[in-house]
Amino acid sequence: MGVHTETFEVRTKGKGTYEITDEIAEIVARAKIASGTATVFVRHTSCSLTLMENAAPAARRDLEKFFERLVPEDAEYEHDDEGPDDSTSHIRMALTRTSEVVPIADGQLQLGTWQGIFLFEHRRASHNRKIVVTVIGE
Amino acid sequence: MGVHTETFEVRTKGKGTYEITDEIAEIVARAKIASGTATVFVRHTSCSLTLMENAAPAARRDLEKFFERLVPEDAEYEHDDEGPDDSTSHIRMALTRTSEVVPIADGQLQLGTWQGIFLFEHRRASHNRKIVVTVIGE
Amino acid sequence: MGVHTETFEVRTKGKGTYEITDEIAEIVARAKIASGTATVFVRHTSCSLTLMENAAPAARRDLEKFFERLVPEDAEYEHDDEGPDDSTSHIRMALTRTSEVVPIADGQLQLGTWQGIFLFEHRRASHNRKIVVTVIGE
Numbered sequence: 001m002g003v004h005t006e007t008f009e010v011r012t013k014g015k016g017t018y019e020i021t022d023e024i025a026e027i028v029a030r031a032k033i034a035s036g037t038a039t040v041f042v043r044h045t046s047c048s049l050t051l052m053e054n055a056a057p058a059a060r061r062d063l064e065k066f067f068e069r070l071v072p073e074d075a076e077y078e079h080d081d082e083g084p085d086d087s088t089s090h091i092r093m094a095l096t097r098t099s100e101v102v103p104i105a106d107g108q109l110q111l112g113t114w115q116g117i118f119l120f121e122h123r124r125a126s127h128n129r130k131i132v133v134t135v136i137g138e
Numbered sequence: 139m140g141v142h143t144e145t146f147e148v149r150t151k152g153k154g155t156y157e158i159t160d161e162i163a164e165i166v167a168r169a170k171i172a173s174g175t176a177t178v179f180v181r182h183t184s185c186s187l188t189l190m191e192n193a194a195p196a197a198r199r200d201l202e203k204f205f206e207r208l209v210p211e212d213a214e215y216e217h218d219d220e221g222p223d224d225s226t227s228h229i230r231m232a233l234t235r236t237s238e239v240v241p242i243a244d245g246q247l248q249l250g251t252w253q254g255i256f257l258f259e260h261r262r263a264s265h266n267r268k269i270v271v272t273v274i275g276e
Numbered sequence: 277m278g279v280h281t282e283t284f285e286v287r288t289k290g291k292g293t294y295e296i297t298d299e300i301a302e303i304v305a306r307a308k309i310a311s312g313t314a315t316v317f318v319r320h321t322s323c324s325l326t327l328m329e330n331a332a333p334a335a336r337r338d339l340e341k342f343f344e345r346l347v348p349e350d351a352e353y354e355h356d357d358e359g360p361d362d363s364t365s366h367i368r369m370a371l372t373r374t375s376e377v378v379p380i381a382d383g384q385l386q387l388g389t390w391q392g393i394f395l396f397e398h399r400r401a402s403h404n405r406k407i408v409v410t411v412i413g414e
Contacts, residue, residue: 001139001277003311003413005381035141037177037272039313039377043388045329051236053183053228058217062225063232066209071342079334087338090329094339098327098391099377101177101237103272105143110270112181115236132386134313134379136274136412137141139277173279175315175410189374191321191366196355200363201370204347239315239375241410243281248408250319253374274412275279 004031004135009128012121015085017052017060020131021116024102025109027133034107036137040117041099043130046089047121048096054116067092067122089122096120104137142169142273147266150259153223155190155198158269159254162240163247165271172245174275178255179237181268184227185259186234192254205230205260227260234258242275280307280411285404288397291361293328293336296407297392300378301385303409310383312413316393317375319406322365323397324372330392343368343398365398372396380413 006027010018020040028038042049053059077087100117103110111117119129144165148156158178166176180187191197215225238255241248249255257267282303286294296316304314318325329335353363376393379386387393395405 001141001414003277005311005379035143035272036274039379041377041379041386043386043391045327045388045390050232051183052232053217056217056219059225059228062215062217063229066229070208070346077338079332079338081332087335090335091339091342094326094328095233095371097235097373101179101239101377103143103177103179103270105270110179110181112183112268114183115181130388132379132381134311136312138139139279173281173410174412188370189321190370191355194355194357197363197366200353200355201367204367208346234370235373239317239377241281241315241317241408243408248317248319250321250406252321253319276277 001138007130007132009130010119012127012129014124015121016064017118017120019116019118024117024133028104028109028135031135033104033135033137036104036135038102038104038109039099039134041132043132045093046123047119047129048093048098049100050096050118050120051115052118053114055114085124092122139276142171145268145270147268148257150265150267152262153259154202155256155258157254158257162255162271166242166247166273169273171242171273171275174242174273176240176242176247177237177272179270181270183231184261185257185267186231186236187238188234188256188258189253190256191252193252223262230260277414283406283408285406286395288403288405290400291397292340293394293396295392296395300393300409304380304385304411307411309380309411309413312380312411314378314380314385315375315410317408319408321369322399323395323405324369324374325376326372326394326396327391328394329390331390361400368398
């Protein structure tokens with residue numbers, strides 16, 4: 001049994017979903033762990049994680065449009081110091097995920113055929129987003 | 139310390155919640171681990187996991203109806219190759235959970251009295267859903 | 277490698293977010309584990325967990341108000357034995373999180389600067405809420 005931890009950064013360019021499956025798979029490969037789990041964690045409160053269909057970009061556009069309607073930027077929020085995407089970004093984060101735990105078997109992430117791991121950016125401006133991956137297993 | 143992984147399938151028959159607590163408890167029993175965690179992971183993007191009240195089916199019907207209203211199938215979506223429950227199933231998945239981690243102590247899942255683990259099916263047609271359970275502990 | 281588990285209680289006084297970061301950090305310190313993960317799990321279906329901005333209370337008030345509008349208590353629910361906050365509390369739980377896994381490195385939770393861990397109470401009455409923290413690592 002052992003633990004392998006790595007942190008990487010994603011440069012986002014506005015709201016949307018950014019695939020990070022490959023970065024995580026490479027960390028799992030370097031961890032040299034045959035069976036266990038990979039915990040993915042974003043160190044921010046204005047972006048989040050989602051697993052999503054990895055083949056059809058239209059499915060992701062529908063998801064992004066849904067969140068624009070569900071948590072609209074033109075509603076009234078008390079906390080708007082950083083603009084209309086300030087409170088909305090925290091609410092969209094709370095409705096999705098900050099940590100996701102993916103099983104590892106035979107040294108590989110056990111994602112389904114259509115599952116990709118995505119960073120979900122909720123801010124308009126560019127950001128460097130830090131993601132920690134902790135692999136635990138044997 | 140050790141790792142014990144098992145995969146099982148659930149046959150769903152349309153949208154709704156399907157309890158999988160017993161299947162997971164049996165895997166934990168076979169793992170022979172006294173303390174640690176059980177990670178439950180669904181290998182799909184059109185169904186998800188939720189913990190839910192295990193006693194009152196009416197509470198689950200309210201949850202299911204709420205999602206019908208929140209992510210309606212009769213709205214317009216770009217991604218509808220597989221019907222009106224295509225994009226809606228991915229959005230409902232993103233709003234709930236793909237992985238859930240439950241603590242184990244004294245060899246047992248530490249669920250609260252009223253907590254059950256459910257597969258939340260978002261597609262109308264029948265599906266075989268694969269669920270991976272990874273038990274880590276000592 | 278080892279496992280360290282502790283349970284603690286939070287006394288809630290009505291709906292809202294209650295910070296529990298310090299309680300979890302103290303358990304991690306007592307676990308004497310340098311690298312690994314801390315799994316936080318709430319043993320209830322009518323409250324949940326969320327990570328959130330820890331500096332601006334206004335951001336949390338916006339989050340709480342958003343959930344009042346998204347899952348309104350004055351809508352019709354089949355399951356209302358315990359009042360208008362019965363089914364709504366389960367739905368709000370399902371939309372947020374029951375388990376959250378936070379990485380540990382150098383013996384410390386790897387939270388971002390602005391991230392706090394909060395219990396999100398969805399019931400009007402006071403409750404004692406049980407939270408299990410399982411630290412796994414080396």
